Amino acid sequence: MNIILLGPPGAGKGTQASRLEHDRGMVQLSTGDMLRAAVKAETPVGLKAKAVMEAGELVSDDIVSAIIGERLDQPDTEKGAIFDGYPRTAAQAESLDGLLAERGRKLDYVIELKVDEDALVDRIVGRFTCANCGEGYHDKYKLPKVKGTCDVCGGHEFKRRPDDNAETVRTRMAEYRAKTAPILPIYEARGLVRRVDGMAQIDTVTKEIEAVLDGKVI
Numbered sequence: 001m002n003i004i005l006l007g008p009p010g011a012g013k014g015t016q017a018s019r020l021e022h023d024r025g026m027v028q029l030s031t032g033d034m035l036r037a038a039v040k041a042e043t044p045v046g047l048k049a050k051a052v053m054e055a056g057e058l059v060s061d062d063i064v065s066a067i068i069g070e071r072l073d074q075p076d077t078e079k080g081a082i083f084d085g086y087p088r089t090a091a092q093a094e095s096l097d098g099l100l101a102e103r104g105r106k107l108d109y110v111i112e113l114k115v116d117e118d119a120l121v122d123r124i125v126g127r128f129t130c131a132n133c134g135e136g137y138h139d140k141y142k143l144p145k146v147k148g149t150c151d152v153c154g155g156h157e158f159k160r161r162p163d164d165n166a167e168t169v170r171t172r173m174a175e176y177r178a179k180t181a182p183i184l185p186i187y188e189a190r191g192l193v194r195r196v197d198g199m200a201q202i203d204t205v206t207k208e209i210e211a212v213l214d215g216k217v218i
């Protein structure tokens with residue numbers, strides 16, 4: 001099964017994708033994570049993407065579709081892929097169809113996480129992660145139990161994404177509205193879209209997505 005998680009920045013795509021990966025053995029393909037890894041490693045792609053990402057704008061379609069194509073060639077993705085943050089434009093949606101068809105695969109669902117955009121800025125601006133194990137925290141909603149110590153690995157170093165400031169988040173939201181939201185009707189016309197309330201508790205959102213994947217939501 002291949003699914004897309006679609007929603008604005010902070011909608012919970014990454015949170016839900018990693019849960020589905022853990023629970024269902026599908027593979028999370030996050031273009032944001034892949035690009036951040038490229039920036040960190042200072043690869044040619046990373047060097048091109050860095051300033052664009054820090055401004056909250058979209059990296060070029062060619063670059064992200066090439067990254068996804070390479071990743072889909074790895075055999076673990078045959079078990080099923082969760083596209084997290086891709087596609088984000090009509091051109092990327094078209095590329096994804098081609099990339100899947102070339103490999104004899106198809107898209108099963110597009111899960112739209114419906115959210116209140118005003119709440120998202122707060123979600124994003126407050127988040128931080130353990131630099132060692134990646135466990136996620138939030139200034140208001142989820143602080144480490146012992147101040148300055150990761151609950152999971154005991155690490156003491158934490159980091160924030162450079163694009164998680166209020167101004168850049170507004171640009172990311174505007175990019176979503178202008179370039180990503182318009183791809184929904186394309187998938188709707190193909191009967192692939194299922195809507196889930198992304199403002200519900202994280203566990204509830206997971207259950208709703210699972211119900212879709214289990215065919216309990218038509």
Ligand code: AP5
Pocket residue numbers: 007008009010011012013014015016031032033035052053054056057058059060061064084085086087088092123124127128136137138163172198199200201202205
């Ligand atoms: P990317 O990394 O994809 O960022 P994004 O889409 O802005 O999404 P986020 O990771 O911020 O949010 P999310 O929806 O995954 O939410 P999360 O689960 O983390 O992209 C970054 C940049 O890379 C882009 O701006 C662009 O430059 C570039 N890029 C990436 N892909 C690209 C592409 N295809 N084309 C071109 N450029 C591309 O949750 C957020 C917070 O909320 C967390 O703290 C979480 O704990 C909390 N939370 C989640 N769910 C809930 C809930 N139900 N209730 C309460 N809190 C919740």
